[in-house]
Structures are given as C-alpha cells and as structure tokens.
Amino acid sequence: MTSDHVTRRGLFQGGAALAAAAPLATQANAAPSAPAKRGTPMTPVELTVNGREVHLQLDPRTSLLDALREHLKLTGTKKGCDHGQCGACTVIVEGRRINSCLTLAVMHDGEQVTTIEGLGTPEALHPMQKAFVVHDGYQCGYCTPGQICSAVSVLEEIKAGVPSHVTENLDRVAFSEDEVRERMSGNICRCAAYSNIIAAISDVAGESKA
Template structure:
C-alpha cells in the first residue's frame, strides 16, 4: 500500500497558530493581561456649563450649555429647531447654513457661546407668519428640491448670497470685480452657491428658483 501523506495544515490553522504565538510573546506567556494602575483611564472633571442668551428669529432664548456645544447642536438638540440639518458636520455640505447678522455661516463649525448678542436667523424665521419668504416660494414653484434635506441650508445660503450681491461683493467668476453690483447670471449663482451641496442634483431648479427670487426682489 502506498504511503498516505499526512494532511497539510490549512491557512486558517497557520494564522491561528501564529496569532497565539505572538500573543504569548507579547504577554510573556501570561494568559491574562492586566492594566497597570498608571495606564488606567482617569476620570476627567466635567466641563462646567455656561448660561447664555441667544437671539434667534427675533426671540430671546436662554440656555445652559457646555461651552463646546456648536450652534447647530444648540438649535437642534436644545431648542428643537430641527430645520437646520446636520449633514457632514465638517462644514463641507452647507446643510446647516444659518444667517448671523445677515451673513451666512455653517452652524456646525461655530460655537453657540460665540453668538451672544448676534441676530441669528434660521429657516424657521424666514417666513412672515403665513407668508413665505420669496425664496421659499420660488423653491416650491421651481421644484428646487427632491428629498429636501439640503433645502433649508440652500434657502438660507441663497438669502445671504443675494445680500452679498446687493452689497457689491464679487465672486471668482465676476467679470468686473470693481463693479458696484454683479450681474447675477446662472454662472454667478452656481459659483456663489457652490458651498451648498445637493445629493439629489436638483441644481438647475435651485438656480432657477434663486434667479426668480432675485428678479422679484
């Protein structure tokens, strides 16, 4: 009878044996690894909260916050104003855009404690009672949204952007940076709104809505 070769070890068995040997070498043959007292995690003292008052949509809001709380989290989690959305949380998508003293900012990148005394406007504060802001009405008319997640930030950003145009701020595509007011072409709108992303790619309708609102105003 021919000799039968012994079964060859599987790749899994080799890896398991290697891992076991490495563990024994690192731990010096001990079966358990005990954390030394010097490496034990120490209990950090909590950061004291701070009382502050924010003026949001014309109303004073008294809050007690960890000073590390972002303006976005203060709005959403402490005041229940969930219109401003948290998208990337890194200032890259624009979903959290709000207006502070008329200028658009990313609320996820700004601390709430930085804005005492400022006039903060969110998507909830743009309409005048039951009368929609012209940009809100234009977005509905032009169907400038699909899932709607980016829409509050798009609209707030567009409000701030149109104020920038009226103030004579040029953009990277402005033909004449010395002009008192830029001509709001589609190219200008796209450039000025480039910080607000739409996953649904409703950009043509967004541009049309902003153009309509600009012409109306």
C-alpha cells in the first residue's frame, strides 16, 4: 500500500525542482525575439536663422530650442523650465515671438528664426539691448535673452494694433505701462528686475515715436 504522507522536506525539494525547470520551459516555448528596432530616422529641416540658411538632419522629436542650442550652438537662447512657463527660451519666428521649448523644429521648416544673437552684436547693439544695459534691466542675466526678444516683439505687436487682455480701445492700441506689463507677463525674471525692464522698453518706445 502506497503512503500519501508528504514530508515537509519533500515538499520543499519538489518546489525547488519546479522553480528551476520553469525558466527552461518558458525559454523553450517562447517565440523568437523580434529583431532590434533601428533608431528613429532623421528628418531634414531647413531654417533661416539670423539671416543664414541652415540645413539640419534632426530627430523629429527635437524641439526648436534644442535645435538652436545643441545643433547650431546658439546658446544665447536659454533653457529654463522647459515647460513654456518662464519665457527664457523666447525667440522670434516669422515675426512672432514663441517659446522655443514648446515647439518642434520640424514644424518650422522653411521659416525664419531670430534669436538674441541675431538682434545685435557687442559692437552694434539693438536699441532694446542697449536700453537693457542703460536701465540695468537684468541681474543674473539668464532670462535676459528671452526678455529682450519678447520686448522687441511687444513693440511690434502694439505698432501693428494687436490687442491684449488689457486693451481698452480695440480700434486704437496704444503704448502704456499696463500694456507692456500684460504682454511681458509670460517672461519671468527671478531677480525681479521688472521695473527696470519696463523702463528699458518704454525708452525704446519713446525713441521709436520720436
């Protein structure tokens, strides 16, 4: 007569044998592994950056900010939050200011891009750059390139009659401190040089009126 008694030692030994055999069975029954995927194909992108035509081969997921900084070495444009909340990466594309961290380079194929390097040089500063120096519109300077690019576009927006949330008369968009503060609200200065930035923009606006 066969005994049905199972010892504790026998139970452990049987479990260990099953555990050791399981991976072998799984490997034997597994489907052949798929071949490794190739890298993401590169996409040709042509831009006119600061008046110069550039031809790039980019991963289609590359942001405009990374294309400028990593591929063209235009590091004046800063990476701050990388979420479109601080404005440090502001550049001018086709005459309109945008956060370059929130857009893909491939989306701007064939378009004109202006960065802080394209506005002026140390020998020939743009009026807005000069005004920021005169009015001390910066402290650490990290946000300054985005502030200046945005400020240049703000004056163009007002000149073109583009209203903002604080515009009282939609038929006549006029320069005012309230207009500037509202339009520049997307550019954060962690050093809080806001009053000096407003003074610099007002100075340039006064020169343009003259």
